[in-house]
Amino acid sequence: MRPENIDVTGLPPRPSPDHSDCRAVASVLARVGDKWSVFVIMMLIDGPKRFNELKRMINGISQRMLTLTLRGLERDGLVTRTVFPTIPPRVDYELTDLGRGLAEPVKALGQWAFTHLPEIEGARNDFDTRNAE
Amino acid sequence: MRPENIDVTGLPPRPSPDHSDCRAVASVLARVGDKWSVFVIMMLIDGPKRFNELKRMINGISQRMLTLTLRGLERDGLVTRTVFPTIPPRVDYELTDLGRGLAEPVKALGQWAFTHLPEIEGARNDFDTRNAE
DNA sequence: CTGTATCCGACGTGATACTG
DNA sequence: CAGTATCACGTCGGATACAG
Numbered sequence: 001m002r003p004e005n006i007d008v009t010g011l012p013p014r015p016s017p018d019h020s021d022c023r024a025v026a027s028v029l030a031r032v033g034d035k036w037s038v039f040v041i042m043m044l045i046d047g048p049k050r051f052n053e054l055k056r057m058i059n060g061i062s063q064r065m066l067t068l069t070l071r072g073l074e075r076d077g078l079v080t081r082t083v084f085p086t087i088p089p090r091v092d093y094e095l096t097d098l099g100r101g102l103a104e105p106v107k108a109l110g111q112w113a114f115t116h117l118p119e120i121e122g123a124r125n126d127f128d129t130r131n132a133e
Numbered sequence: 134m135r136p137e138n139i140d141v142t143g144l145p146p147r148p149s150p151d152h153s154d155c156r157a158v159a160s161v162l163a164r165v166g167d168k169w170s171v172f173v174i175m176m177l178i179d180g181p182k183r184f185n186e187l188k189r190m191i192n193g194i195s196q197r198m199l200t201l202t203l204r205g206l207e208r209d210g211l212v213t214r215t216v217f218p219t220i221p222p223r224v225d226y227e228l229t230d231l232g233r234g235l236a237e238p239v240k241a242l243g244q245w246a247f248t249h250l251p252e253i254e255g256a257r258n259d260f261d262t263r264n265a266e
Numbered sequence: 267c268t269g270t271a272t273c274c275g276a277c278g279t280g281a282t283a284c285t286g
Numbered sequence: 287c288a289g290t291a292t293c294a295c296g297t298c299g300g301a302t303a304c305a306g
Binding site for chain 2: 287288289290291
């Protein structure tokens with residue numbers, strides 16, 4: 001079950017494509033698409049940040065969601081978590097090389113979204129008013 | 134409430150950044166991140182497709198989800214829906230110019246995900262076994 | 267400061283049945 | 287063929303309280 005046998009890589013057709021890769025690619029896309037990951041990545045681009053520092057920068061994120069988001073990014077090897085056993089405790093989060101690599105295509109996507117925002121919002125308005133009354 | 138005042142465009146700092154754009158960019162990212170949109174876009178890159186044609190190509194998608202995904206893409210102006218009032222009915226879905234434009238950064242992201250799959254899966258395994266017992 | 271634990275409502279997704 | 291309607295379930299996310 002679920003999306004198999006689909007090539008979303010845009011890569012030229014390979015001789016013996018491994019179709020199971022599709023699910024895995026989708027899982028990476030899902031991380032990018034989740035509500036907060038991209039924001040956290042963007043915040044970390046210009047250097048490591050502390051937990052509450054991130055929380056303050058990302059307006060509206062809850063403590064719980066920041067924790068979960070950071071755990072997810074850490075699990076995928078995109079972010080490192082270093083604990084300084086001081087009192088009070090201090091924890092720094094920093095992008096890995098992998099994370100910095102991911103930031104590039106993500107920024108490209110963000111730029112596209114930003115430049116085409118008017119068209120998309122226009123299309124949404126048109127669609128909504130068409131299906132209004 | 135919610136992610137405001139955050140620049141996820143990666144654009145060089147502008148004089149008077151419009152912070153409300155952030156939410157809108159996030160909504161585009163959310164579309165890319167949802168479970169099926171990217172697959173549909175990829176399927177439509179090389180020409181228009183019919184409803185059931187898409188359903189067959191995307192292994193595992195339900196009729197309901199295909200409908201909802203296509204509606205969402207149509208609403209955002211990424212896909213056109215043309216009905217041929219024949220019997221039986223025939224409906225073609227096709228990428229708009231906007232949709233084809235979006236496909237580019239999405240493909241870039243897909244390529245990145247594909248090439249770095251081993252590192253990510255490795256990191257996930259490491260993380261999971263570290264936090265196992 | 268940096269989390270974890272718990273509760274709860276909202277939403278996304280799938281399965282199934284039905285319609286024009 | 288191309289949907290819509292309904293239900294059922296699981297996950298996501300926010301709020302709050304508490305801990306090391």
